[in-house]
Amino acid sequence: MGEFIAPDDPSYDERARTLVRIGREAIAVPDDHRLDAYFAPDFVFHGPAGDMSYPQLRAFFASMRAAFEGFSCERRTLVSEGAFISARTSMAGRFTAPFDASPIGTLPPTGRPMRLELINVFRFHPDGTLAEEWVQYDNLDFLRQLGVDLVRR
Template sequence: MSEFISPDDPAHDDRARALVRIGHEAIAVANDALLDEYFAEDFAFHGPAGDMTYPQLRAFFASMRAAFEGFSCERRTLVSEGDYISARTSMAGRFTAPFDASPLGTLPPTGKPMRLELINVFRYRDDGRLAEEWVQYDNLAFLRQLGVDLVPR
């Protein structure tokens, strides 16, 4: 049994399966047309490094794909209720090219694997498009995986 949720898992509702699918088909690989259909134009992202608009988040995804070979976006846990879905998300890849979207500027590749674990809460509009997202993750641990050590252990 896989640790990740399949986009065809019947244990989850249509909206939750679509969230899994968008991770596979448009975040892990470049498919801006699918992202444009999924995200509301006025989408708002709230994360540890601050807020982003949809175009800024789309550019962040592109930076992740460019820097991390074999980049993936998988869901481990989904809880869906009304207009909201909560998720445990895992993004991973091998750090093989410069990463230009870090909070510290461009970082050189290390060749090492990276795995970013996130907790997300998504809010959807009545038309089904993603309107807002709140994300929490350990930015310090993420930077350490990228070869930055801001605080000695």
């Protein structure tokens, strides 16, 4: 078994495999048409910095792709139960362009690698569109990886 889940892994249901494909084929690379079809119009993202709408989250994904060369969005673990899927997600890339979506404003590139580990819970509407997502990740570690000096002097 590899580090990440393959989008054709038969041990997962179709909704879980689609979640893997969306990460690889519409978040890591731009495909707004596929994202628009996947996310419900009333989608809400609940994250460490507060709630976001789908257009705000799509803009965040675009900022990540722009700032991190070789940007990837991979799933490590998936648990599917009813209308929910829980996941361990890994986003990574090399910080090669300004990042305008950091929690503290625009940051200059450092050329260093970044790997953001997330815990997600996704809720789907009966029609299969993504209705809601709760995400937890370590913003302090993320900022350290981006070269932010968090020690006050």
